[in-house]
Each structure stands twice: as structure tokens, then as C-alpha cells.
Amino acid sequence: QDILQSIRHNNFKRFENIVKKNLAKKEKVSKQMLVALKSLKKYMKHIENMFKSNITNGLIEGLNNKIKSIKRTAFGYSNFSNFKKRILIQAGIISISA
Template structure:
């Protein structure tokens, strides 16, 4: 089994957001509001570091200084970024060394509890995470197709005719099998035959 990189980074972003919300609640005594420093950077925290513009990076740094006195959010953000770094390695041995270092670092008692939880998760999924570095397999295309099919079903308010459902799915996916369309009787023909024309 292979742990998909998308889901692992999503988990790291979730832990980061949990740290942000906890710190904000402890400092301000309420959930995030528009003017709160940590609330204003919640989207920037989940962005990849290399995608941050110079202005966004400056805003992130400044508002972390204002709203994160104990550097817990900054620590969680660096943990997320170092986990993302794991997927830059193509050599399984280097990836294994990096993952072991991350687990050791994240499970340190000095880290925020949410980062420690992430470290324990990495430890329990160690082999599945490293399996990606030997196979480079992801289930992204499968999840995309499942999402497309679910949207088609939702838009159609359920389908009773599987052949029509299959044709709709193939058309939406951009890979229609035109020979299937020959089996569909046009509506006008059905109406005409019902009227006896």
C-alpha cells in the first residue's frame, strides 16, 4: 500500500490549522475574526513556501510575530514545509533518512501537541509513506474520476438507466465511446411510436 502525498500534506495542513486555532483561542479568548493576525494568514499558512510572493512572505512573517508569541504556529508551519520536502527526494534511502529525522523531530516533547500527533502518525505509516518513493504511484486520477462520476449523478438527481449514466460519464470525462450512442433510442422516435405515427 502507498500513502498518497496529497493526503499526507493535507493532514499536515490540518494539524497546522489546529495549532493556529488553539493558539488564537488561548491568546484572544475567541475564534478567529477578520482583524486577528493568525486568522488573516490562515490561507497563507497552507500555501507551499515556494508559491508565496515576496509580499505574502513578508505578511506571513509579520503577522506570525504579532499573533504567535511562543512560535507554536511557526513551528507547525516549518514542520509542514519539511514534510513537503520529503517528496522532493527520488532516492528511497535519502527519503527514509529524511522521514526518520522528521519523526524524531516531530515527536520531541518540546513540539506543539498537534505536531507530536503528526509525528506519531508518520511513524505508524512509515512503510506506506516510503512506498511512494519506490513506486511513485498516486491515486489522484482515480479520485478525480470518482469525483466526476459523483457530480454527474448528483446533477442528474440519480440515474435509473445505467446505459445513459455510462454515456454521460464517458462524455463528461472527454472519452466518449460513440458506438454506445447508437444503442440509445432518440426521444422523438419513442414519442412518435407511442402516438402511432
């Protein structure tokens, strides 16, 4: 809860302190949470950059997920051009003209 709140309020120092504090009390934290906290500590510099710039790769991840979904449901396209057009239509970049 505290971690989410620090993210919502864009407070990196609080986020960092919460991670460090919870890592210090290893016996009171579940193994899964400990793994997550260690990952957060490992990537702390990158997380700090996200807090400063407020830029994420969420948009790209979403587009990549959409492309994979199209690929799964298509069962193969006869050529790459049709596949590319389908991606652009689904993403709303181009429209179908009647």
C-alpha cells in the same frame, strides 16, 4: 515545510527523520500536528512504497470525485447506461458525435 521539501525531492530518509524528530518533541508540537505525525508513522511503510515507485492513487481519486459530482447534479438517471455514458463523456474517454 521540511516535509513538503522532502516529498518534492523524493527523499524518503529525510521524510522519515523529520517525522521521527517531530514526534520526539511532543510538547513543542500542536495536538493536531501530533495526530498527523502519528498517522504518518502508522503508514510509513506505505509512504516508503510511494517514494520508491512514485505511484499514487490521485488519478483514481479524481475520477471518483468527478463521478460523485455527476451523480449529485444528475438527480438520478433513468438507467445505468445513460449514467455510464455521462461519466465517459465527462472523463473525455468518449466524445459526443453530432
